[in-house]
Structure formats: structure tokens, C-alpha cells
Amino acid sequence: MDGLTAAGERKIAWAATWMPVLSMVRDRLREENSVAGRRIAVILPVDLAEAGAEVAVAFQGAMVHDDVAAGLAARGVSVFARRGSSPEEELGFFEQVLARRPEVVIDDRADVIRLAHTTHPEVLETLVGASEETTSGVVALRAMEADGTLNVPCIAANDARCKFLFDNRYGSGQSTISAVMDSTNLLVAGKRFVVVGYGWVGKGIARRARGLNARVVVCEVDPFAALEAFHDGFEVLPVAEAC
Amino acid sequence: MDGLTAAGERKIAWAATWMPVLSMVRDRLREENSVAGRRIAVILPVDLAEAGAEVAVAFQGAMVHDDVAAGLAARGVSVFARRGSSPEEELGFFEQVLARRPEVVIDDRADVIRLAHTTHPEVLETLVGASEETTSGVVALRAMEADGTLNVPCIAANDARCKFLFDNRYGSGQSTISAVMDSTNLLVAGKRFVVVGYGWVGKGIARRARGLNARVVVCEVDPFAALEAFHDGFEVLPVAEAC
Amino acid sequence: MDGLTAAGERKIAWAATWMPVLSMVRDRLREENSVAGRRIAVILPVDLAEAGAEVAVAFQGAMVHDDVAAGLAARGVSVFARRGSSPEEELGFFEQVLARRPEVVIDDRADVIRLAHTTHPEVLETLVGASEETTSGVVALRAMEADGTLNVPCIAANDARCKFLFDNRYGSGQSTISAVMDSTNLLVAGKRFVVVGYGWVGKGIARRARGLNARVVVCEVDPFAALEAFHDGFEVLPVAEAC
Amino acid sequence: MDGLTAAGERKIAWAATWMPVLSMVRDRLREENSVAGRRIAVILPVDLAEAGAEVAVAFQGAMVHDDVAAGLAARGVSVFARRGSSPEEELGFFEQVLARRPEVVIDDRADVIRLAHTTHPEVLETLVGASEETTSGVVALRAMEADGTLNVPCIAANDARCKFLFDNRYGSGQSTISAVMDSTNLLVAGKRFVVVGYGWVGKGIARRARGLNARVVVCEVDPFAALEAFHDGFEVLPVAEAC
Numbered sequence: 001m002d003g004l005t006a007a008g009e010r011k012i013a014w015a016a017t018w019m020p021v022l023s024m025v026r027d028r029l030r031e032e033n034s035v036a037g038r039r040i041a042v043i044l045p046v047d048l049a050e051a052g053a054e055v056a057v058a059f060q061g062a063m064v065h066d067d068v069a070a071g072l073a074a075r076g077v078s079v080f081a082r083r084g085s086s087p088e089e090e091l092g093f094f095e096q097v098l099a100r101r102p103e104v105v106i107d108d109r110a111d112v113i114r115l116a117h118t119t120h121p122e123v124l125e126t127l128v129g130a131s132e133e134t135t136s137g138v139v140a141l142r143a144m145e146a147d148g149t150l151n152v153p154c155i156a157a158n159d160a161r162c163k164f165l166f167d168n169r170y171g172s173g174q175s176t177i178s179a180v181m182d183s184t185n186l187l188v189a190g191k192r193f194v195v196v197g198y199g200w201v202g203k204g205i206a207r208r209a210r211g212l213n214a215r216v217v218v219c220e221v222d223p224f225a226a227l228e229a230f231h232d233g234f235e236v237l238p239v240a241e242a243c
Numbered sequence: 244m245d246g247l248t249a250a251g252e253r254k255i256a257w258a259a260t261w262m263p264v265l266s267m268v269r270d271r272l273r274e275e276n277s278v279a280g281r282r283i284a285v286i287l288p289v290d291l292a293e294a295g296a297e298v299a300v301a302f303q304g305a306m307v308h309d310d311v312a313a314g315l316a317a318r319g320v321s322v323f324a325r326r327g328s329s330p331e332e333e334l335g336f337f338e339q340v341l342a343r344r345p346e347v348v349i350d351d352r353a354d355v356i357r358l359a360h361t362t363h364p365e366v367l368e369t370l371v372g373a374s375e376e377t378t379s380g381v382v383a384l385r386a387m388e389a390d391g392t393l394n395v396p397c398i399a400a401n402d403a404r405c406k407f408l409f410d411n412r413y414g415s416g417q418s419t420i421s422a423v424m425d426s427t428n429l430l431v432a433g434k435r436f437v438v439v440g441y442g443w444v445g446k447g448i449a450r451r452a453r454g455l456n457a458r459v460v461v462c463e464v465d466p467f468a469a470l471e472a473f474h475d476g477f478e479v480l481p482v483a484e485a486c
Numbered sequence: 487m488d489g490l491t492a493a494g495e496r497k498i499a500w501a502a503t504w505m506p507v508l509s510m511v512r513d514r515l516r517e518e519n520s521v522a523g524r525r526i527a528v529i530l531p532v533d534l535a536e537a538g539a540e541v542a543v544a545f546q547g548a549m550v551h552d553d554v555a556a557g558l559a560a561r562g563v564s565v566f567a568r569r570g571s572s573p574e575e576e577l578g579f580f581e582q583v584l585a586r587r588p589e590v591v592i593d594d595r596a597d598v599i600r601l602a603h604t605t606h607p608e609v610l611e612t613l614v615g616a617s618e619e620t621t622s623g624v625v626a627l628r629a630m631e632a633d634g635t636l637n638v639p640c641i642a643a644n645d646a647r648c649k650f651l652f653d654n655r656y657g658s659g660q661s662t663i664s665a666v667m668d669s670t671n672l673l674v675a676g677k678r679f680v681v682v683g684y685g686w687v688g689k690g691i692a693r694r695a696r697g698l699n700a701r702v703v704v705c706e707v708d709p710f711a712a713l714e715a716f717h718d719g720f721e722v723l724p725v726a727e728a729c
Numbered sequence: 730m731d732g733l734t735a736a737g738e739r740k741i742a743w744a745a746t747w748m749p750v751l752s753m754v755r756d757r758l759r760e761e762n763s764v765a766g767r768r769i770a771v772i773l774p775v776d777l778a779e780a781g782a783e784v785a786v787a788f789q790g791a792m793v794h795d796d797v798a799a800g801l802a803a804r805g806v807s808v809f810a811r812r813g814s815s816p817e818e819e820l821g822f823f824e825q826v827l828a829r830r831p832e833v834v835i836d837d838r839a840d841v842i843r844l845a846h847t848t849h850p851e852v853l854e855t856l857v858g859a860s861e862e863t864t865s866g867v868v869a870l871r872a873m874e875a876d877g878t879l880n881v882p883c884i885a886a887n888d889a890r891c892k893f894l895f896d897n898r899y900g901s902g903q904s905t906i907s908a909v910m911d912s913t914n915l916l917v918a919g920k921r922f923v924v925v926g927y928g929w930v931g932k933g934i935a936r937r938a939r940g941l942n943a944r945v946v947v948c949e950v951d952p953f954a955a956l957e958a959f960h961d962g963f964e965v966l967p968v969a970e971a972c
Contacts (some may be wrong), residue, residue, distance in 0.1 A: 166713065170916055170919075170942070174910070178910050181903070185743075187903060190474045207942075211942070224648070228651060231655075231656045232456055233433065233458055234458070254671075404953050408953060408956075409960060413675040414673060417667070421668070424664050428501070429504055432656040450697075453697065454699070455663075474899045675961070718918070
């Protein structure tokens with residue numbers, strides 16, 4: 001095992017120790033033999049390969065860590081991804097995933113599901129179903145459904161309470177703050193921090209920014225959410241006055 | 244035991260269950276027999292009577308609960324206090340305490356110590372020492388010391404870390420917020436809350452107000468304390484702009 | 487105007503200065519002449535009398551301030567309430583309200599609506615509609631609706647976002663903490679504070695208790711809410727282990 | 730200007746926009762001509778070169794960003810540092826700095842001041858004074874002073890209120906949390922976070938961890954600081970029970 005793969009393997013193993021529920025799901029799938037031999041396309045990496053599925057993964061260059069990609073490949077996943085890949089390359093990656101005629105697509109931003117409906121309709125013949133992770137992806141798929149152009153059953157993973165109550169608020173809340181700290185290298189304490197939108201993600205960001213002693217201003221057009229922000233102790237202003 | 248006394252006794256017993264350190268001190272004093280028979284004047288109620296001292300208590304009308312006063316009397320303390328007493332009555336109470344020629348004065352605001360130095364100098368003949376609880380009282384006594392007019396050794400109880408780190412910040416912090424809530428009957432969440440001064444008391448008030456979701460502004464003339472308030476995430480403004 | 491009434495009038499006027507939306511509603515009702523002369527029964531005091539309605543108010547003895555009751559009476563409201571009234575007296579108060587044959591009932595805990603359906607069915611002949619404020623009251627009315635025994639249209643005021651997002655979380659959150667402080671006279675900081683249930687009210691209490699530096703434990707049987715409490719940084723335990 | 734230097738220059742310029750006080754100091758030094766031509770050794774990078782001094786910088790490999798080092802060199806600073814340098818190399822860097830016979834040493838951890846007192850005593854002949862940044866460095870220098878072995882006047886920069894009230898609490902508080910997030914890639918919310926020591930740094934870490942919804946336990950042997958942690962709402966435990 002080369003150094004890159006070993007580094008990725010360590011990261012994957014580390015993450016797994018903090019994901020007991022995912023491990024339980026994997027063990028159950030393996031025991032029930034329910035995904036063995038199925039062809040699955042994944043846009044976010046998961047444990048399906050270990051449960052016996054033929055898994056192909058593609059993802060956006062900005063989100064790829066090459067060592068993790070190598071580690072996934074070493075676990076038997078077909079990986080189509082490279083750090084810093086261009087949009088053209090990404091399109092190529094998605095097409096390679098579709099060329100494997102997946103029976104299930106686990107999508108993130110609905111890019112692959114939409115490709116299957118536009119330039120690669122032959123994929124729909126064998127596609128049993130799909131799952132979509134993001135708010136924006138679900139919005140797009142709902143629009144297709146309303147137009148009568150959605151031809152495969154989809155699970156709106158985004159709408160699960162375990163998704164939006166947690167991933168959006170705590171996950172995106174922390175990763176946004178962390179990204180701001182890493183990219184600015186500034187002290188958050190005492191800084192004026194403007195959060196535009198007080199949905200689940202905005203709530204998560206605003207509370208964490210305050211938890212690091214920023215002075216937080218919330219901008220929000222929905223009157224109920226704006227009132228919530230106000231009663232949560234934030235200053236509430238129109239964007240034009242806040243920035 | 245009449246109803247008032249019984250109510251006071253219940254309150255005193257309730258408070259005692261939350262004061263294990265004070266109980267330990269009382270037990271040690273009793274065991275060592277160190278205050279038995281001493282004449283002590285107290286401006287805040289304590290457990291000395293139970294340790295065998297002859298205790299006389301006086302306090303300001305605004306701080307008196309008549310049932311607690313009755314309860315103290317039932318425990319053998321000489322109590323000179325009445326809810327809603329006038330300043331003239333309070334002066335009379337203090338003088339009655341001094342008439343007992345206390346050997347020790349445990350003061351709160353230095354009123355009694357100062358009386359002993361001005362209109363009742365005969366008390367100083369038998370006064371062994373005094374303790375003062377408040378910041379303002381200690382300031383007054385230090386000024387007397389500098390003038391050479393302080394004629395009794397005093398303990399600046401206020402300067403103990405166990406006093407200013409805790410009583411000022413947590414105690415006054417909470418009781419101020421509680422008083423604002425009780426007297427205004429308003430929701431704190433979303434209110435603009437101006438805290439003038441960011442010393443121990445101000446820090447305690449500001450954090451609690453924020454903990455109840457107020458939007459807190461701090462006014463502070465000391466530049467270090469103002470910078471602290473700023474980095475603690477508060478808006479910092481001159482009083483004229485904050486109010 | 488006697489002293490009690492004057493004190494109540496001052497409190498009512500004070501509260502009104504903090505209720506701009508209610509004042510706007512009152513002014514619109516008055517302008518549109520939409521409640522003039524209507525007979526309305528109210529279990530929580532509001533501004534309808536000033537908009538021209540014939541308002542009768544009753545409420546539970548524990549929630550009555552006699553001065554406010556006197557102040558309402560001075561404003562032309564028929565008040566049936568007395569501080570410390572017994573349950574029997576309260577029943578009598580409710581019946582006096584119903585005897586006025588209200589066209590509209592604005593209820594709090596659904597006591598009056600239920601009385602109208604059980605022992606005073608004649609009231610239903612002229613009752614146009616009702617509104618219910620509390621979660622528990624709405625649950626009771628929904629059960630009656632399911633049984634086919636609810637004979638008057640009801641507005642579930644409790645289910646308005648402006649109610650449960652704000653009144654429950656911020657209002658009950660603060661008043662619970664305030665009641666604990668007033669009745670125990672203890673420092674909240676450092677105390678172990680157990681909150682049973684992490685709905686809107688529980689969330690409001692837990693955050694405020696933490697905002698006053700308590701160590702908060704949340705008990706919750708719903709797994710999503712328990713996970714929320716956990717990710718909000720609270721210790722989560724079964725009641726049996728928490729207490 | 731090569732790419733590395735340009736990247737470093739951008740970072741230095743970015744940091745400067747957030748350091749108005751440092752810019753004011755630099756401008757005053759330049760105006761007063763007070764450091765022009767002086768030989769200064771610096772272990773943390775500052776703006777002295779632009780004020781006309783001959784500045785030599787060395788620092789530990791773990792703290793070096795090669796682009797910033799290149800940017801400093803481009804501004805005329807003599808830089809002795811390389812990302813990932815070994816302790817032996819660092820010793821060499823410090824010696825090169827000392828070989829320039831600095832008149833002033835601005836130290837961080839007192840490494841260079843101690844070297845000048847041990848293996849390079851000739852430097853002391855021309856060394857006018859030194860400044861030390863860290864708590865641990867100041868402790869070491871105080872010990873030397875007590876032993877009579879400190880032969881140069883030192884400023885304990887660490888003891889300035891602007892240092893320990895801010896750098897320790899807010900700066901180290903944030904950078905520690907940020908480092909934990911970056912190195913573990915885990916959600917902080919809901920994690921049990923043990924902070925050993927409740928001094929300025931520990932206070933800063935504990936509050937930020939709680940601000941990100943961790944469940945924080947504080948370990949502290951000083952009883953006053955432990956009581957503070959307790960009243961700040963943290964669980965307080967011996968290390969053996971906390972971990």
C-alpha cells in the first residue's frame with residue numbers, strides 16, 4: 001500500500017470510529033445480503049462497498065482529498081475524482097459513473113440524476129431509484145416532478161429530520177465558521193459577523209459565531225424567521241444596512 | 244411559634260441547607276469556643292449566634308424580610324430591623340446595636356463602623372475589630388486610613404477572592420437580572436440591554452442578559468475593560484450613544 | 487379611582503406600551519367597527535373592550551393580580567376573578583361568563599369551551615366561535631372533534647407560528663426560570679438543572695438555564711428531540727438517572 | 730517577485746490591514762527615527778524592518794509558513810526559518826541571529842535569551858535589552874533573575890494586560906479550538922471536551938468549546954479557579970475521572 005493510500009485508509013478508518021450508526025447499517029445490509037452485486041453510483045462516499053455492492057463514486061474537485069480517494073479505491077470502490085478537477089473533467093467523471101448503468105444513484109446536488117434524464121436517458125431503463133441529499137437538489141427534482149419529467153422514484157434524503165435538523169444546523173454551521181477562520185486567519189471575537197438567512201444553516205452559523213464572541217447581525221426576509229433571530233438576541237437588519 | 248416566625252425559620256433552614264461551608268465554620272467556632280460570649284454586631288445575618296456569641300443585627304428596611312427577622316430573633320439574635328423602615332429609624336437601629344458595645348462589627352456599607360468613629364467614639368474603646376463587605380465601604384475605610392482617622396483594625400472582606408470573584412459576578416449578576424425581570428414584567432429576549440461598567444458586577448450582568456437573549460451594549464471608560472467587553476462579543480458604546 | 491385600581495391601571499398602561507401590534511389590532515377593530523356590541527368571553531385579558539365589545543373576563547386565582555383586575559373593571563370589562571380563588575369559585579366565575587351568552591370565547595386551557603359543551607349546552611346556540619391558546623387545550627378540542635362532539639368552530643391559536651415559536655420558547659422559557667429563581671432564592675450558576683422534555687418550552691428553559699450558567703441535563707423520550715438536545719451541548723439522560 | 734514571495738506578501742498585507750495599532754507604532758518609530766540602524770533579533774515577525782531597523786528573524790519549523798518567510802525576506806528582513814526544520818536546524822538559525830550581535834531581542838519562549846547567556850556570552854556585551862512573550866519564558870527568566878544569572882534587562886511582555894487578557898484568552902482560545910477541528914475533522918457539537926487548567930487560556934478554550942455546543946469538563950487544581958469554572962456552568966472533575 002503506497003503512502004497516499006495508507007494516509008487515506010487512516011482517515012477513512014478514523015471517520016468510521018465516529019460513525020457507529022453507519023457501521024450498523026452496513027452490517028445489516030451485509031447480513032441481509034440486500035445490496036450484494038447491485039450497481040450503485042454514489043456522489044458522497046459511503047460504506048456500501050463493504051456490504052457487497054459494486055460502488056462507483058464521483059465527486060467535485062473542490063471536495064476531493066486525493067488520499068481519501070485512494071483509500072476508497074483500495075477498498076474496492078471505483079473512484080472517478082481528482083483534487084482540483086475542472087468542470088469538464090467532472091462531467092466526464094459523472095458520465096463514467098453512468099456508463100456503469102447504476103441501479104441506484106445516491107446523489108448530492110442532483111447532478112447525476114439530471115444527467116440521466118437529459119443526455120443519458122438509456123440509464124433510466126435500469127435505474128431503480130435515487131436519493132438526493134441537498135435542499136437545492138430536492139427543489140430541482142420537485143420541479144421536474146411537477147413538470148412530469150422526473151422518470152425515476154427519488155428519496156428526498158434532505159427532508160429527513162436526521163438530515164436538516166443536524167447536518168444543516170450543526171454540520172454546516174461548524175464547517176462554515178471553520179472555513180472562515182481558516183481562510184481569514186483572523187480572531188472571530190469582536191468581529192461583526194453578518195449571517196444572511198436564518199434557516200437551519202443560518203441558525204447554526206449565527207449561534208456558533210456568537211459562541212466564538214462575534215457580534216452577529218442576521219438578515220432575513222421571512223418575518224417569522226426574522227422574529228426568531230431577534231428573540232434569539234441577534235441584531236436584525238436589511239442586508240443593505242448590515243454590510 | 245407564630246406563623247411569621249415559622250415562615251422565617253423555614254427560610255433560614257432552607258438557606259442553611261445550601262451553605263455547607265458556613266455550617267462548617269459555625270461548627271468549628273462552636274468547637275473551639277472562640278466566639279462564646281463575645282458581643283458581635285452584624286449588618287448581614289449569619290450563624291454566629293448558634294456558635295455562642297451575643298449577636299445584635301441591624302439592617303436597611305429595603306432588605307428586610309419580616310419573617311426572616313422574626314426567625315433570627317427566635318434563634319436568639321437581637322434584631323433591630325423592620326421592612327420599610329425610614330432612614331431615621333435605621334439610624335436608631337444602628338445606635339441600638341452600638342449601645343451594646345460590640346467587640347466585633349461585621350459591616351455592610353461601613354455605616355456602623357463610621358458611626359462608631361463619629362458620633363459614638365466611646366464604642367471604639369471596646370471594639371476589637373471590624374469587617375467590611377462592600378467595595379464602596381472598603382473605599383471609604385481606606386480613605387479614613389489614609390487620613391489617619393481609622394482607629395480600629397478592619398478586614399476588607401470585599402477584597403477576598405471568594406467575595407469579588409463570586410458574589411459580585413454571579414450573585415449580583417443574577418439578582419440584578421432577576422430584579423429587572425420582576426419589576427418590568429417584560430421579556431428579556433430581544434431587548435436592548437445597556438450595562439454601564441464592565442467590572443466584576445458588570446461582567447456578571449452582561450453575560451446573564453445575553454444568556455437570556457438580550458442584545459447587550461456595554462459602556463466602559465477603562466480601555467482594558469472596554470476591550471474585554473468588545474472581545475467578549477458585546478457592542479461597546481459611550482453612554483450617550485447607548486441610551 | 488382608588489389605589490388598587492390606579493395601580494392596576496398603571497400596570498395595564500405599562501404593558502400596553504410594549505404591545506404595539508396589539509394596539510394596532512385594537513385600532514383596526516375599532517375603525518372597522520367589527521366587534522362593537524359583540525359579547526365576548528375572555529380567559530386572558532385583552533384590549534377588546536376598548537374596541538367596543540362587551541367583554542367578560544374570568545381567570546384562575548393563581549394567575550390573578552387584584553390590581554390588574556380592578557384596572558380592567560375600570561376600563562369597562564366585566565371581571566370575574568379574585569386572587570387565590572378556589573376551584574369551586576372559579577367554576578362559578580366561568581358560569582357567570584357563560585350566563586352572558588358570549589358570541590365569541592377566547593379561551594386558555596379550553597375550560598370554558600368544554601363547560602359550554604357539557605353543563606351549559608344552551609350557550610352553544612348563540613356561540614359563533616372560539617379560540618384556544620394552549621397546547622393541552624387544543625389537544626382536548628381535537629379529541630372532541632374526532633369524537634364528533636365539538637359543536638363550535640375553533641381557532642387553534644396555539645398552532646400559530648407566532649404562538650409556539652415565541653410564547654412557548656421565549657415566554658415560558660423566561661417565566662419558568664424567573665419562577666425558579668424567585669421561589670428558591672438560590673444562585674442558578676453551578677446548579678444542576680434538569681429539564682424534562684425538549685419541545686419548544688423545554689428548549690427555551692434549557693437555553694436560559696445555561697445562559698445563567700447552570701449545568702443543564704435534558705430528559706427526552708423522542709429520539710430526534712433528544713439528539714437535538716445532545717447536539718445543542720446538553721447532557722441527555724433518562725429521568726431516573728438525572729434526578 | 731516569484732509566486733511564493735507574492736503569496737507571502739499578500740498574507741502580510743492582509744494581516745496588516747487588521748493591525749491598526751501596530752501600524753501606528755511603526756509609523757511613530759519611523760518618525761522618531763528611534764530604531765533606524767539598530768540591530769534587532771525577532772522570534773515573532775513584526776514591522777520593525779519598515780521602521781528602519783536591521784531585523785533578523787528566526788522561528789520554529791512548526792510555526793513557519795514558507796510564503797510568509799519569503800514575503801518577510803522581500804521586505805528586507807534577514808529570515809532564518811524553514812517549514813519543518815529540525816531542532817538542530819533551529820539551533821543553527823538562532824545562532825545565526827545571535828552572530829549578528831543584536832542590540833535588542835524580541836523573544837518567544839526565551840530560547841534566544843537563554844542561548845545568549847549560556848553558549849554565546851559575547852552577545853551580552855552589546856545586548857541592550859530583551860522582551861519575552863510567553864508565560865513559560867517569563868517564568869524561566871524570573872528564575873534566572875532569582876539566581877543572579879540574568880545579565881540583561883528584560884520586559885515581560887507576557888505580563889502586559891494587553892497580552893494575557895487578550896492573546897491568551899481569545900487568541901489561544903480560538904486557535905486551539907480551530908486546531909482541534911482541523912486535525913480531527915469532527916463535529917464539536919455534543920462531544921465531551923476536557924479542558925485541563927482554567928487560567929486565561931483554559932477559560933478561552935472552555936467558553937469557545939461550549940459556544941460550539943461541546944459538553945465541557947474543566948480540570949483544575951487551584952480551588953478559586955475551580956470554583957470559577959463551576960460557577961461558569963462547567964462540570965469540574967479531577968483529570969483521572971474526566972478522561
